[in-house]
Amino acid sequence: MQHPLLVSAQAGDRRALARVISMIEDGRDEAPELLAELYPHTGHTYVIGLTGAPGAGKSTLTSALIGRMRRDDISVGVLAIDPSSPFTGGAILGDRIRMQDHAGDAGVYIRSMGSRGHLGGVAEATPKAIMVLDAIGTPYVIVETVGVGQAEVEIVESADTTVVVLNPGWGDSIQANKAGLLEIGDIFVVNKADRPGVSETVRDLNQMLDLGGERPWRPPVLATVATSGEGIEELWTAIGDHRRFLESSGELDRKRRDRLATEFRRAIMAELAARVETTAGDERFGRAAAEVAERTTDPWTAARRLLDRG
Amino acid sequence: MQHPLLVSAQAGDRRALARVISMIEDGRDEAPELLAELYPHTGHTYVIGLTGAPGAGKSTLTSALIGRMRRDDISVGVLAIDPSSPFTGGAILGDRIRMQDHAGDAGVYIRSMGSRGHLGGVAEATPKAIMVLDAIGTPYVIVETVGVGQAEVEIVESADTTVVVLNPGWGDSIQANKAGLLEIGDIFVVNKADRPGVSETVRDLNQMLDLGGERPWRPPVLATVATSGEGIEELWTAIGDHRRFLESSGELDRKRRDRLATEFRRAIMAELAARVETTAGDERFGRAAAEVAERTTDPWTAARRLLDRG
Numbered sequence: 035m036q037h038p039l040l041v042s043a044q045a046g047d048r049r050a051l052a053r054v055i056s057m058i059e060d061g062r063d064e065a066p067e068l069l070a071e072l073y074p075h076t077g078h079t080y081v082i083g084l085t086g087a088p089g090a091g092k093s094t095l096t097s098a099l100i101g102r103m104r105r106d107d108i109s110v111g112v113l114a115i116d117p118s119s120p121f122t123g124g125a126i127l128g129d130r131i132r133m134q135d136h137a138g139d140a141g142v143y144i145r146s147m148g149s150r151g152h153l154g155g156v157a158e159a160t161p162k163a164i165m166v167l168d169a170i171g172t173p174y175v176i177v178e179t180v181g182v183g184q185a186e187v188e189i190v191e192s193a194d195t196t197v198v199v200l201n202p203g204w205g206d207s208i209q210a211n212k213a214g215l216l217e218i219g220d221i222f223v224v225n226k227a228d229r230p231g232v233s234e235t236v237r238d239l240n241q242m243l244d245l246g247g248e249r250p251w252r253p254p255v256l257a258t259v260a261t262s263g264e265g266i267e268e269l270w271t272a273i274g275d276h277r278r279f280l281e282s283s284g285e286l287d288r289k290r291r292d293r294l295a296t297e298f299r300r301a302i303m304a305e306l307a308a309r310v311e312t313t314a315g316d317e318r319f320g321r322a323a324a325e326v327a328e329r330t331t332d333p334w335t336a337a338r339r340l341l342d343r344g
Numbered sequence: 345m346q347h348p349l350l351v352s353a354q355a356g357d358r359r360a361l362a363r364v365i366s367m368i369e370d371g372r373d374e375a376p377e378l379l380a381e382l383y384p385h386t387g388h389t390y391v392i393g394l395t396g397a398p399g400a401g402k403s404t405l406t407s408a409l410i411g412r413m414r415r416d417d418i419s420v421g422v423l424a425i426d427p428s429s430p431f432t433g434g435a436i437l438g439d440r441i442r443m444q445d446h447a448g449d450a451g452v453y454i455r456s457m458g459s460r461g462h463l464g465g466v467a468e469a470t471p472k473a474i475m476v477l478d479a480i481g482t483p484y485v486i487v488e489t490v491g492v493g494q495a496e497v498e499i500v501e502s503a504d505t506t507v508v509v510l511n512p513g514w515g516d517s518i519q520a521n522k523a524g525l526l527e528i529g530d531i532f533v534v535n536k537a538d539r540p541g542v543s544e545t546v547r548d549l550n551q552m553l554d555l556g557g558e559r560p561w562r563p564p565v566l567a568t569v570a571t572s573g574e575g576i577e578e579l580w581t582a583i584g585d586h587r588r589f590l591e592s593s594g595e596l597d598r599k600r601r602d603r604l605a606t607e608f609r610r611a612i613m614a615e616l617a618a619r620v621e622t623t624a625g626d627e628r629f630g631r632a633a634a635e636v637a638e639r640t641t642d643p644w645t646a647a648r649r650l651l652d653r654g
Contacts, residue, residue, distance in 0.1 A: 066644060066645065066648075069642050069644055069645075070641075070642050070644075070645050073639060073641075073642035073643075074639050074640065076639060077639055087397065087398070088397070291637055294636050294637055294639075294643065295633060295636075295637070297636070297643045298632070298633055298636045298643040298646060298647065299620070300643070301643040301644045301646065301647035302620050302647040302650065302651065303613070303616070303617060303620065304644075304647070305644070305647045305648055305651050306613070306616045306617075306620065306651065307613060307616075309651070310609070310612050310613065310616065322608070323605060323608055326604050326605075326607070326608045327601055327604050327605070329383060329384050329386060329387055329604075330384065331380075331383075332379050332380050332383035333383075333604065333607045333608040333610070333611040334376060334379055334380075334611045334614075334615070335376065335379075335380050336608060336611065337608065337611035337612040337614070337615045338376075338615055340612065341612065341615050341616065341619070
């Protein structure tokens with residue numbers, strides 16, 4: 035890579051790294067050039083997705099996992115996705131403070147995504163931020179997401195191994211099912227295992243997972259106490275097991291190919307959307323929008339007509 | 345309206361109504377014609393959005409609210425959005441059973457959306473289903489969503505009044521903040537108010553809402569026990585208050601205009617996406633996708649080139 039910022043980022047300059055990600059996130063003029071230059075160097079990072087309901091202890095678990103990886107001198111990037119709130123001006127302090135355990139460590143890069151309050155934008159920005167970390171040689175990236183919505187699921191699709199974090203008795207674990215979390219997990223973690231109801235939650239999860247029938251990878255269910263480090267070794271081992279499974283089955287290559295195909299389709303859509311926005315000012319668009327507002331023409335007919343004559 | 349299915353649906357035929365919504369949801373050949381015919385008859389339904397974390401008791405609250413509306417002989421449509429699960433083959437039985445309280449009532453139409461497991465699709469289908477109910481003269485529609493993700497937020501944007509349902513001590517109510525729920529609620533309900541911690545949760549919510557500063561509508565915080573009907577009258581009154589506020593301030597008209605403008609933009613995007621899909625089979629697309637897969641050209645450059653020559 036030749037761009038001075040990329041060279042600096044690769045040499046370990048955190049401010050340069052942060053600037054590259056910001057420039058790409060904000061869609062600055064240099065973004066396309068940066069992406070084009072770093073893209074051929076991607077394809078090596080292993081991405082761990084960490085998701086679950088608010089309050090499940092994802093940040094503490096991430097922090098513990100970072101600690102484990104650092105013991106083996108493995109560098110790691112963390113992308114923390116928090117819907118921002120105008121009430122607090124961004125992420126809740128507690129979690130970020132916990133993350134600060136690793137703030138002085140040159141082998142850990144932590145970035146809070148989504149400070150712009152637009153999850154769709156985060157879903158677009160996250161794969162790009164992963165690519166930047168990938169291109170400069172970060173071996174592992176952890177993507178931590180709050181919640182269970184579609185945008186978060188899309189973000190989790192960036193992950194090679196998805197860890198779903200639950201709590202003992204968390205809405206009876208049936209809620210995890212309801213929220214669609216059972217389908218996306220490669221590993222399940224019942225965190226806060228020092229509280230009552232752990233074995234029941236583990237059992238319920240195992241039963242529900244068994245209902246899914248035979249699969250080449252049956253997600254394990256682990257119990258952790260992230261605050262004390264209990265179960266973190268087992269989690270790290272399970273991640274390694276899942277990685278070896280993906281690699282030996284050829285599933286990792288397939289996943290990554292699919293992901294790039296998705297990224298390409300998204301890029302086409304984003305480019306089309308940008309072109310729609312530039313025409314949104316023109317007269318024909320205004321007339322069509324007025325017809326929709328007066329309820330004389332429905333939105334879909336109006337859209338078809340507009341594009342047919344386009 | 346002249347289409348036989350629309351005429352039947354308007355006359356109270358539930359099966360005809362269900363068929364119309366299904367045809368539109370599935371994008372059948374007749375869908376554009378149906379939408380075009382019913383669209384001029386829309387703009388009268390009042391939409392109540394009901395959202396919150398899984399397990400908060402949304403379905404029970406919806407059921408209680410239906411009961412209250414039926415006492416005044418008000419007809420109501422309910423669109424329940426549940427991410428489907430291959431583990432259960434759809435919605436969890438419990439909630440649907442609770443809804444069955446109203447199954448025999450001709451003034452209540454309940455539909456479970458999203459059985460196709462694709463929330464993005466639900467986000468597209470829900471406004472259309474509302475339009476169908478609107479066109480046949482349903483005065484109120486309740487949209488009940490699970491979770492707090494972007495797709496759910498988009499669905500809530502279809503609502504005139506958004507009710508956010510929490511529980512006492514639910515992750516300290518700070519979690520509601522974190523999940524971005526504080527910004528979208530017009531009314532807050534602390535449900536399961538027979539459990540400990542109600543007054544603390546109500547107080548915390550009020551404090552956080554006060555941090556938002558002066559606003560023309562300050563969302564009230566109510567306590568309910570949906571299973572016993574406690575607080576439902578107050579909720580119905582608050583919905584009426586919010587409606588009158590929106591009507592008298594001109595906010596309702598503005599909201600609805602904005603919503604149609606959004607719907608129009610989405611229709612344009614959907615039409616463009618459909619056109620991309622039809623070109624996805626062609627040779628130039630295949631070559632570009634291969635370059636992306638080999639990491640010789642980045643997805644965004646490839647997309648721009650493809651569309652420039654298109």
